[in-house]
Amino acid sequence: MRILVLNPNTSATMTAEIDAAARAAAAPETEIVTVQPSFGSVAIDSAAESYLSAVGVMDVVATQLAAGTFDADAVVLAGFGEHGKDALQEMLDVPVLDIAESAAHVAQLIGRRFSVVTTLARSIAPIEDRLLLAGLAAHCASVRACGLGTAEVDADPAAAVAAIVAEAERAVTLDGADVICLGCAGMAGVTAAITEKLGVPAVDGVAAAVGLAQMLVGLNLSTSKAGVYAAGPDNARTHWPLSQGLHT
Amino acid sequence: MRILVLNPNTSATMTAEIDAAARAAAAPETEIVTVQPSFGSVAIDSAAESYLSAVGVMDVVATQLAAGTFDADAVVLAGFGEHGKDALQEMLDVPVLDIAESAAHVAQLIGRRFSVVTTLARSIAPIEDRLLLAGLAAHCASVRACGLGTAEVDADPAAAVAAIVAEAERAVTLDGADVICLGCAGMAGVTAAITEKLGVPAVDGVAAAVGLAQMLVGLNLSTSKAGVYAAGPDNARTHWPLSQGLHT
Amino acid sequence: MRILVLNPNTSATMTAEIDAAARAAAAPETEIVTVQPSFGSVAIDSAAESYLSAVGVMDVVATQLAAGTFDADAVVLAGFGEHGKDALQEMLDVPVLDIAESAAHVAQLIGRRFSVVTTLARSIAPIEDRLLLAGLAAHCASVRACGLGTAEVDADPAAAVAAIVAEAERAVTLDGADVICLGCAGMAGVTAAITEKLGVPAVDGVAAAVGLAQMLVGLNLSTSKAGVYAAGPDNARTHWPLSQGLHT
Amino acid sequence: MRILVLNPNTSATMTAEIDAAARAAAAPETEIVTVQPSFGSVAIDSAAESYLSAVGVMDVVATQLAAGTFDADAVVLAGFGEHGKDALQEMLDVPVLDIAESAAHVAQLIGRRFSVVTTLARSIAPIEDRLLLAGLAAHCASVRACGLGTAEVDADPAAAVAAIVAEAERAVTLDGADVICLGCAGMAGVTAAITEKLGVPAVDGVAAAVGLAQMLVGLNLSTSKAGVYAAGPDNARTHWPLSQGLHT
Amino acid sequence: MRILVLNPNTSATMTAEIDAAARAAAAPETEIVTVQPSFGSVAIDSAAESYLSAVGVMDVVATQLAAGTFDADAVVLAGFGEHGKDALQEMLDVPVLDIAESAAHVAQLIGRRFSVVTTLARSIAPIEDRLLLAGLAAHCASVRACGLGTAEVDADPAAAVAAIVAEAERAVTLDGADVICLGCAGMAGVTAAITEKLGVPAVDGVAAAVGLAQMLVGLNLSTSKAGVYAAGPDNARTHWPLSQGLHT
Amino acid sequence: MRILVLNPNTSATMTAEIDAAARAAAAPETEIVTVQPSFGSVAIDSAAESYLSAVGVMDVVATQLAAGTFDADAVVLAGFGEHGKDALQEMLDVPVLDIAESAAHVAQLIGRRFSVVTTLARSIAPIEDRLLLAGLAAHCASVRACGLGTAEVDADPAAAVAAIVAEAERAVTLDGADVICLGCAGMAGVTAAITEKLGVPAVDGVAAAVGLAQMLVGLNLSTSKAGVYAAGPDNARTHWPLSQGLHT
DSSP, X not given: OEEEEEOSSOOHHHHHHHHHHHHHHSOTTOEEXXXXXXXXXXXXXXXXXXXXXXXXXXXXXXXXXXXXOOOOSEEEEOOSXXXXXXXXXXXXXXXXXXXXXXXHHXXXXXXXXXXXXXXXXXXXXXXXXXXXXXXXXXXEEEEEEOOOOHXXXXXXXXXXXXXXXXXXXXXXXXXXXXXXXXXXXXXXXXXXXXXXXXXXXXXXHXXXXXXXXXXXXXXXXXOOSSSTTSOOOOOOEESOSHHHHBOO | OEEEEEOSSOOHHHHHHHHHHHHHHSOTTOXXXXXXOSSEESSOOSHHHHHHHHHHHHHHHHHHHHHTOOOOSEEEEOOSSOSOHHHHHHHOSSOEEEHHHHHHHHHHHHOSOEEEEESSGGGHHHHHHHHHHTTOOTTEEEEEEOOOOHHHHHHOXXXXXXXXXXXXXXXXXXXXXXXXXXOSSOOTTHHHXXXXXXXXXXXXXXXXXXXXXXXXXXXTOOOOSSXXXXXXXXXXXXXXXXXXXXXX | OEEEEEOSSOOHHHHHHHHHHHHHHSOTTXXXXXXXXXXXXXXXXXXXXXXXXXXXXXXXXXXXXXXXOOOOSEEEEOOSSOSOHHHHHXXXXXXXEEHHHHHHHHHHHHOSOEEEEESSGGGHHHHXXXXXXXXXXXXXXXXXXXXXXXXXXXXXXXXXXXXXXXXXXXXXXXXXXXXXXXXXXXXXXXXXXXXXXXXXXXXXXXXXXXXXXXXXXXXXXXXXSXXXXXXXOOOOEESOSHHHHBOO | OEEEEEOSSOOHHHHHHHHHHHHHHSOTTOEEEEEOOSSEESSOXXXXXXXXXXXXXXXXXXXXXXXXXXXXXXXXXXXXXXXXXXXXXXXXXXXXXXXXXXXXXXXXXXXXXXXXXXXXXXXXXXXXXXXXXXXXXXXXXXXXXXXXXXXXXXXXXHHHHHHHHHHHHHHHHHHOOSEEEEOSSOOTTHHHHHHHHHOSOEEEHHHHHHHHHHHHHHHTOOOOSSSTTSOXXXXXXXXXXXXXXXXX | OEEEEEOSSOOHHHHHHHHHXXXXXXXXXXXXXXXXXXXXXXXXXXXXXXXXXXXXXXXXXXXXXXXXXXXXXXXXXXXXXXXXXXXXXXXXXXXXXXXXXHHHHHHHHHOSXXXXXXXXXXXXXXXXXXXXXXXXXXXXXXXXXXXXXXXXXXXXXXXXXXXXXXXXXXXXXXXXXXXXXXXXXXXXXXXXXXXHHHOSOEEEHHHHHHHHHHHHHHHTOOOOSXXXXXXXXXXXXXXXXXXXXXOO | OEXXXXXXXXXXXXXXXXXXXXXXXXXXXXXXXXXXXXXXXXXXXXHHHHHHHHHHHHHHHHHHHHHTOOOOSEEEEOOSSOXXXXXXXXXXXXOEEEHHHHHHHHHHHHOSOEEEEESSGGGHHHHHHHHHHTTOOTTEEEEEEOOOOHHXXXXXXXXXXXXXXXXXXXXXXXXXXXXXXEOSSOOTTHHHHHHHHHOSOEEEHHHHHHHHHHHHHHXXXXXXXXXXXXXXXXXXXXXXXXXXXXXO
16 A cells, blocks of 8 residues: 655655654555655745645646656645645545544544644644534644744754643643644654653544555545545646746 | 454344454454344344443443453444443443444545435434534534334345435435445445445445554554543442343 | 432432432422332443443333333433433333433523533533533533542532532633532532522522423423334343343 | 413403413412503514514513512513513513423423424524524424414414414424424414324423423522623613503 | 614713714715614613613614605614614615624624623623624624723723723633624724734724625615515504603 | 735636626725736636635735735635635735625625525535635525536526526525525626516625725724734745746
């Protein structure tokens, strides 16, 4: 089985971290291929960057489809709250998993109420929106942010882990969560720290999505094409895929 | 990996059918053991029978725990809408999967709106309640019943399949479902018939639960003991497990 | 008029307390008969015990029905959040009242937002579930627990009353409740203490259920048999009623 | 016990019918006094008339309070969906029951889903609003209208009953109701006809409100004055009660 | 364009303040006429006074209609949470705007979550009800009160502004609001103070309603008469309009 | 006042139609400038095209901002259900209006329940999602599609109008709508036809958005920058704006 993991931002460091997380979660016989868009933003901290990243991952897939090189059995979109999953579901016949929804599904299987702990406060709203649209808001106790940005996390990873654990503790104590979803991709060691310190399960979205992708492929199930995820009409587009026409 | 599948009713025929469905869905290295309670009802068509079945499966697990013979890595409760999952989650440290919730989770991963098609109309309410409590009602387009009882299904399986497919078609056409969950356990061939006739994915709850159980075990995740699923206090009980005290 | 009050646990002390509360609330011409199951748990502090208690009260009623001794005009299930009401509604033609739902109905008639104050924190979730399924969650401001278990309540009743009053005060001050429902059965003096200290009405579930039972009998209304509470099909059961087959 | 029943319209015929319905439902020892406003509309078929009727019943009560003649133990506002209950709850220390909410509470006690059947289609919206604000919408299957106005009901009562029964049948068959609430006051014989023809319980709001009023008085419970139903500040008003200043 | 602004209370001071607020918001070519009822209460701090005010503004409009002097292009009901808008919509063919709903609509256009800050705590419930019925509750973060009554606001306006700003700050900090709606009419300078101190937009309901009224008139749109706002049947009424029959 | 209207697709015909609709709705003193992206799709009939269009309109605005040529007082995004409004709100200090939300706001001001009638069935889901996220779903009676695509509408506009009117009639009759929102941009004559044939107000999103934009500018209100619409951090991006780097 081959899973294509799409990092929606253009940070090679992040791509490597996501790739490592996916490999750690995958079964031995599963092949993981992690890629990033050829244009976009090094981090996704706004709606504008989220849309740009959606087009970026669409561009990756469209380019592979056009070249006849797409050969994954499932796709994981490794953006926590970022846009684009539904577009990929339209474009592809294989299952597409989003790490925010995947984490929430897994959390509901092992607890009564889950909280999401993310980095920046401005990521709270898009995560809430993602869960609401996915029909996964009813058991969400809260979406919380520890307030650290990408630069700060990179500068002092241990302090970042501590900040996320502290916020997770508030989710458990104040909001009644009994499971924590890690609301960002690629941070090693956080889920283990949460479980060790707080005694609650912690779900990493990349791991959850890889696990669910393997499950769907194992059950021979994929996206329904009888509804909104059917391929769209063949409308004329200009400059598509965009990366074909960009000056290098 | 070893999965204990609990048929909540006392029908050996149904136990065999569920066992076959679980084996068909399981990975080669997964061992499936399917059992049924030592008391209860041959079919579960009422709230009274649902509670009786919950105590029946609790009794199976309590007996194994008391005897030191419980050795499963995950448990699947193979009743679609029946009670008992939360009790098993309290009693055990391994993941417990319910086939109604499992089917709904899988359906949401591959479509926008799912419908459940069950046999008797009186099963609609408990399934709706199960989905509501599990936080999975938002994307449920409808719960429908084809109106056939266990006896009729047994007497003419082909007619039963046709009736379920016909009801599934109404779910797609009238309610906007793009995925169908089969709302009962152990009917061979129905999901294939739905997909073939209607072109929509159909999810069997036993298969979904086995797949999700394997996923959770693979990710090393289990029920949170930090909340409502913590083991209860050691209250004095009489006649427990009940099967120990029953005249044979 | 004769009301059968079912204590779902096996504590004779609790049965006596519930009986006293029911008699205090009943009209002079109403006869109260309070009974407990012949098997189960002395207190109900888990989902497992809740299911066991549901089968216990079903067993009481089934035994009376089989013996032709059931002669109540209404039944009160005196478990706050415990399972079983719907099963009794299926089995009987007379009205069945649950003390959690009854308290909530009465609270809504006399206030805008009610809170439930119970003993153990692990009872919060089943009470929330009961209210949600009963369609009574919209005006529930909160379900709170004072943190004392049965043993502590028995050891120092006055301290328990003080703890519940203190939690009720938080419900009024922090959550905006203007009515308090007492979320457990059989504690004398608590409702009076709440009203005296906080100036808000306090509703005891046993009293509410007895009052509503008398109301329904007076209006000649009983459970609809046209829907989900119709008697179930005559499925074969083993060892039913269970108490018949238990070694004494 | 003395219950003051307030017909919100100015039709003496309707007042007599409501009075008869209240007396039929009341316990022998309960005294029923039914009155109507001294100004307003002979029927209430608009929001404007509903507000006018609210002020009309407030005027009745204010006049009694000013004269020192108010001596009821409970008040029933006999308008199905009409405004004014909260104002009366502010003005009075005794329980105030609204017939729409009362019918819905009673319906939920005896079934899973109720429908309301009223006369004119333009009454549907205010009834839906009333149930939503009262937190009683979750188990409401539908609010339906048979389309007959007051004049038509008066001209051919038997045809009106038949039309309401026919609409109730649609509520049961199409909407899944297992209890019907009669969405207007004062029509004799309708609930019996519904139950006889359809086999479902039918709840008359006046009877339900009288029963619940007796229940609250019996339990010594009344409106909470700790929240929104506290008496308002003593603002200066002109011409109040209005009836004092109206030319006769 | 001519807009009739209805102050629902009988305070001439408040009428003047509302008139000033409306004029400040209106386009140069818009004529503002602000009036108050001929009976009612000088302030509206209860459900009873809210119903009385609804009949008061209905009386103003009915009197103008009867006299043939009604000539407004739109009507603004300047009560924040008060009743009566739907009645005016029935009575009139021109658009009718309510200042609570108008503020909420405008707030949603410029932010993600809005809070309402009003004066007395007892106004919170009717404002919540108004927003719920109007379908505008989903993005309401909170309704808060600063606790000052009309007299206190009049006695020390600067202190009142400070108290409202302080409460608005809690809405932003604790509830996550990014827009504040001023939950009362006629206080000059509050919106500017909120925006200056907190850096969030503040919406005055009178201004919002005037703006939306101008927008609807400009688009040639008015209340739908195809549904619940159709004129009611011609029921006989006594003493209507009430002001005609009141002794002066 | 100057309003920048953004057609999210690349059809010059559609841009002209939207421009005409905006001009027809605008006040005489308002200047309308309508533009389209420099890349994307001629019609937007999928999630993929919706994301592409969001980046397209972002690109237009970013290019103007970079060149210092952005000088609008408000922006209208003329895609009914398309993505991008929140990104524009982040990027700009002036108000940004979406035609789907604008139509829904205006519809709620003039009726009780609105329906949206769009062209293709596959547009239903994104419109439902847009309304849900905007907190405008509670009063939406239905979103319906007449089934005609862009080509068919262009080939026979009169037939398209008739098909939309027929679908609007079903919304009124079957779903209880009393206002219709036209769920696509740029079709002349449809709203007039709906109102003429069905007697209900019909709201065109472009007109509504222009009206609301003028209202906000008139009230000197704009997007709150205190919450999620604050400008994002200055993350490094490649190839942005994309149109700068595209081969022509």
